[in-house]
């Protein structure tokens with residue numbers, strides 16, 4: 035139970051009352067029925083790597099339901115390009131099977147041992163988000179055990195039990211179980227779209243003196259929709275591991291570095307994409323940008339394509355100097371707010387003697403994306419934990435003021451989100467929650483709606 039009482043974040047430890055490790059859907063149902071009868075909180079858990087305390091119980095006597103033993107890849111449909119997985123299937127396991135078949139998914143730069151299903155239902159972000167959108171947008175069908183123990187299906191598999199290809203054109207009921215942080219049901223099977231791996235790839239990299247120039251370049255280049263992943267990182271994040279405490283950036287080092295992963299089905303398509311990149315660079319430079327094309331080391335390039343990766347997904351690469359603790363303000367933010375938020379975040383982190391290790395990534399379609407600050411936490415010292423937590427919370431307030439929304443938010447963030455939210459929205463969320471979970475047993479406290 036001790037192993038389930040903490041995670042890497044600043045969230046305080048709490049022992050669960052019980053740990054259950056079901057092997058079958060029927061066992062999940064039995065546990066939920068019993069928990070409902072006894073009004074015992076249940077927290078779904080796969081790898082506990084969410085770095086926001088989302089699997090740490092808020093109440094004593096809770097059941098942590100570890101789904102690891104339900105680890106079957108039920109189906110890979112090569113022709114229709116989708117897979118059906120159980121919650122315990124890790125990114126590494128699914129990647130191995132998909133790559134054999136020339137298919138892929140949005141692998142995050144997080145631990146390869148984390149769950150594909152959890153990442154998708156929590157609106158996770160992976161290496162193909164620039165082309166296809168969030169991992170939750172790839173969901174094609176679901177099987178869910180409701181908090182009261184009934185089994186339900188969502189999407190095509192609800193109409194024909196073997197059809198896992200699409201959530202549409204039915205009502206989008208899958209939204210009742212995505213982004214809810216395990217507070218509305220236990221997802222026991224998930225269908226996901228698994229696109230093909232194009233045979234040609236090139237990684238183009240740039241650097242700028244500041245985020246304004248980097249943002250302008252990314253904005254222009256993203257209009258071509260050429261990159262599967264278009265990301266930039268501050269100098270502090272590009273150091274491995276992140277310097278802890280704060281370290282001054284050398285004067286001659288660019289403050290921002292970027293990479294764009296260009297995949298193509300033919301050599302000509304790849305050439306066209308590289309041409310789009312070169313045009314963008316030329317245009318930016320003509321307009322006085324500090325943008326420079328850089329050379330990326332081969333190993334770093336491989337880390338961008340050979341995902342899921344032990345190199346970039348390894349937590350020690352982020353937090354080694356702090357002794358292993360890590361958390362973040364991880365957010366979806368309009369790209370034109372990146373600069374004002376970054377300028378305030380840099381000051382907040384510097385004032386607290388922490389590195390402003392920030393990443394920005396363009397998502398598909400509209401101009402918004404990820405803005406997050408990986409924040410090492412030295413968990414040996416309570417005052418240092420509190421210092422990192424305060425940096426994260428202060429950063430979050432600035433972010434919310436600019437219209438950004440945190441993802442996978444710890445309870446401290448949920449308080450900030452819901453205290454600012456439209457009352458009609460909060461009311462709706464409460465009604466949905468009460469309807470699905472009348473005894474409030476599913477991961478209680480995490481949404482902070484009351």
Ligand SMILES: Cc1cc2nc3c(=O)[nH]c(=O)nc-3n(C[C@H](O)[C@H](O)[C@H](O)COP(=O)(O)OP(=O)(O)OC[C@H]3O[C@@H](n4cnc5c(N)ncnc54)[C@H](O)[C@@H]3O)c2cc1C
Nearest residue numbers: 080081082083084088142143144149153158159215216221
């Ligand atoms: C260094 C590092 C880098 C990271 N980079 C990324 C990144 O690039 N992109 C990204 O998306 N994430 C990233 N993460 C975060 C993390 O890896 C993801 O959040 C991951 O998806 C969590 O998976 P997990 O298996 O650990 O889920 P857990 O932490 O076990 O669970 C996550 C949430 O899902 C709920 N849940 C779990 N299983 C179920 C279920 N069957 N039904 C209903 N609810 C369930 C839990 O209650 C919890 O609220 C990173 C993490 C680290 C440490």
